[in-house]
Amino acid sequence: MKHLDFSLFTFFALLIFSQPSFAQKPNAKQLPMRENYEWQGELPVYVEQLKQELTYPMAWGNSPIKNFAKWKKAARQKIFECMMAPPRRAKSWDMKVIAEEQRDGYRAQKISFCVNAYARITAYLLIPDGKGPFPAINALHDHGAHLYIGKEKMIRPFDVDTAVVADADAWAKKLYEGQYLGDYLARHGYVVFSADAPLWGERSRKEGIDRNKYDIIAGNMMMLGRDLSAFMTYDDMAGTDFLSTLPMVDKDRIGCVGCSMGAYRSWMLAALSDKIKASANICWMITTDDQLTLRYGRKENGGFANCIPALRQYLDYPHIASLACPHPSLFISGTLDHLFPVPGVKKAFEQMHAVWNSQHADSLLTTELWDVPHSCGLRIQQKILQFLDQNL
Numbered sequence: 001m002k003h004l005d006f007s008l009f010t011f012f013a014l015l016i017f018s019q020p021s022f023a024q025k026p027n028a029k030q031l032p033m034r035e036n037y038e039w040q041g042e043l044p045v046y047v048e049q050l051k052q053e054l055t056y057p058m059a060w061g062n063s064p065i066k067n068f069a070k071w072k073k074a075a076r077q078k079i080f081e082c083m084m085a086p087p088r089r090a091k092s093w094d095m096k097v098i099a100e101e102q103r104d105g106y107r108a109q110k111i112s113f114c115v116n117a118y119a120r121i122t123a124y125l126l127i128p129d130g131k132g133p134f135p136a137i138n139a140l141h142d143h144g145a146h147l148y149i150g151k152e153k154m155i156r157p158f159d160v161d162t163a164v165v166a167d168a169d170a171w172a173k174k175l176y177e178g179q180y181l182g183d184y185l186a187r188h189g190y191v192v193f194s195a196d197a198p199l200w201g202e203r204s205r206k207e208g209i210d211r212n213k214y215d216i217i218a219g220n221m222m223m224l225g226r227d228l229s230a231f232m233t234y235d236d237m238a239g240t241d242f243l244s245t246l247p248m249v250d251k252d253r254i255g256c257v258g259c260s261m262g263a264y265r266s267w268m269l270a271a272l273s274d275k276i277k278a279s280a281n282i283c284w285m286i287t288t289d290d291q292l293t294l295r296y297g298r299k300e301n302g303g304f305a306n307c308i309p310a311l312r313q314y315l316d317y318p319h320i321a322s323l324a325c326p327h328p329s330l331f332i333s334g335t336l337d338h339l340f341p342v343p344g345v346k347k348a349f350e351q352m353h354a355v356w357n358s359q360h361a362d363s364l365l366t367t368e369l370w371d372v373p374h375s376c377g378l379r380i381q382q383k384i385l386q387f388l389d390q391n392l
Contacts, residue, residue: 040294041294043292043293043294047292047293047294048293051288051289051292051293054288054289054312054313054316056312056314056315056316056319057314058074058075058078058314058315058319059314059315059316059319059351060075060319060322060355060358061354061355061358063075068325068358068359072323075314075315075319075320075323076271076272076323078314078315079271079272079308079311079315079320080272082308082309082310082311082314083227083230083233083234083308083311084222084225084226084227084230084309085225085226086230086234087116087117087118087119087226087231087234087235088116088117088118089116089117089238090114090115090116090117091114091117092114093113093114093242093245094113094114094120095111095112095113095242096111096112096113097109097110097111098110098111098112098122098159099158099159101158103126103183103186104187105128105129105186105187106126106127106128106129106183106186106187107126107127107129108124108125108126108155108156108158108186109124109125109126109127110122110123110124110125110158110159111123111124111125113242115195115235115238115239115242116234116235116238119203121195121196121202121203122151122195122196122202123151123193123194123195123196123239124151124152124154124155124157124182124192124193124194124195125191125192125193125246126155126182126183126185126186126190126191126192126193127186127191127248128186128187128189128190128191130189132191132247132248132249132250133247133248133249133250133251134189134190134191134248134249134250134253135189135190135191135250135253135254135255135388135392136190136191136192136193136243136244136246136249136250136253136254136255137182137185137190137191137192137193137254137255137256137257137388138193138194138236138239138240138243138254138255138256138257138269138276139154139155139181139182139185139192139193139194139256139257139258139262140154140194140197140236140256140257140258140261140262140263140265140266140269141153141154141194141196141197141200141258141261141262142175142258142259142260142261142262143260143261143262143305144171144175144260144261145211146171147199147200147201147204147209147211147214148164148167148201148204148209149164149167149168149171149200149201150195150196150197150200150201150202150203151194151195151196151200151201152164152165152167152168152171152201153168153171153172153175153176154180154181154182154192154194154262155180155182155183155192155194156168156169156172156180156182156183175259175260175375175376176259176375176376176377176381177375177377177378179378179381181257181259181376181381181384182194184381184385185257185384185385185388188385188389190388190392191243191246191248191249193239193242193243195235195239197232197235197236197261197265198228198231198232198235199214199217199228205217214304215304217304218304218307222309227307227308227309228304228307229304229305229306229307229308230308232265232305233265233268233269233272236256236265236268236269237269237272237273240254240256240269240273240275240276241273241275244275251275252277253277253392254275254276254277254392255276255277255278255279255280255388255391255392256269256270256276256279256280257279257280257281257282257384257388258280258281258282258284259282259283259284259375259376260282260283260284260339260374260376261284261305261306262282262284263281263282263283263284263285263331264281264284264305264306266279266280266281267279267281267284267285267320267321267324267329267331268320268321270321270323270324270327270329271320271321271322271323271324272323276324276327277327277328277391277392278327278328278329278330278387278388278391278392279324279327279328279329279330280329280330280332280384280387280388281321281329281330281331281332282331282332282333282376282380282384283332283333283334283337283339283340283374283375283376284333284340285317285318285321285331285333285340285345285348285349286317286340286341286344286345286348287316287317287318287344287347287348287351288312288316288317289344289347290341290343290344290345290347291317291340291344296341316348316351317348318347318348318349318351318352319351319355321348321352322351322352322355322356325352325355325356325359325361325364325365326356326359326361326364327364328364328365328366328387328390328391329352329364329365329366330366330368330383330384330387331349331352331365331366331367331368332367332368332369332370332380332383333345333368333369333370334369334370334371334372334373334374334375335369335370335371335372336371336372336373336374337372337373337374338373338374339374340374342369345369346369349367352365352367353365353367364391366387
């Protein structure tokens with residue numbers, strides 16, 4: 001009987017393990033494409049129909065609310081609703097200085113603090129020499145499909161492994177013409193703060209970087225009733241609140257800057273936080289109509305980084321950015337930027353100018369197209385500094 005039981009077990013085991021695994025990916029070379037399909041690339045074939053149904057009823061001018069202050073309050077409330085449940089705030093920031101070094105005209109600190117009730121994170125803080133309080137900048141790093149570093153893209157790292165320094169230097173050379181934007185601003189009298197967004201740098205996966213896992217992570221967060229992109233924005237707001245409490249900071253002169261996803265983070269932050277008095281946003285602005293389309297031969301690769309469920313049913317990107325009105329805002333995009341087709345950028349700029357103009361503040365909105373690729377080089381950084389000096 002024991003022999004029979006073992007034989008049956010062996011038979012069923014062989015039967016199970018001889019079957020094709022559902023976890024295995026089919027070999028595309030062995031399987032012909034199906035005759036019928038519903039998706040082309042990463043978009044549904046009916047994408048243009050879906051976009052025609054986006055009427056953006058909460059946008060300024062579309063909304064029945066005609067009082068600008070009341071519209072801002074209602075639009076923000078709708079955005080926060082779409083951002084799903086926020087992270088709980090920590091009872092205190094509990095800031096600690098981990099390391100410190102003197103640089104040319106400013107002091108660099110590596111700090112840790114509680115960005116929310118769940119996460120204690122590290123960040124960099126640059127403090128100009130001299131007597132404050134100083135104007136301050138929340139420097140928001142880019143995406144770049146490069147997640148090994150985050151805050152180190154904006155501020156030259158220290159108290160880290162040499163591999164991190166080498167990677168950051170290479171990234172600064174690639175996207176910022178070798179100059180760290182945060183250090184550049186600190187040399188010119190600004191307190192500069194920069195922290196990792198969730199999944200970047202020291203907030204990555206225990207198992208290491210795997211870009212293919214992050215959309216799954218975003219899905220799992222949604223299953224928990226949370227939105228990963230929103231968590232990034234909530235953390236940027238918390239970082240700004242933290243920055244405003246520091247004794248060397250003039251809380252009435254806080255701005256934010258960013259390139260690429262950093263620009264998306266920057267104008268989102270300026271739209272949702274009254275503490276931000278000016279924002280500089282490089283290479284991230286477009287309309288959804290021109291972002292999600294097949295006509296330009298490109299696709300949106302940001303994924304979870306700018307995905308807030310249901311928000312497009314109410315507001316498009318330029319409508320949200322317009323919540324910063326009438327605060328000074330700088331937008332620069334590149335005519336050679338393959339990620340953001342110029343027609344869509346121009347439409348977004350026009351929509352924002354209509355809002356600032358309606359509030360008699362159009363002179364405070366600067367939108368420019370430069371003959372540059374997706375980048376934030378030395379000339380653009382100089383423009384950012386001039387803008388901030390003028391407005392902060």
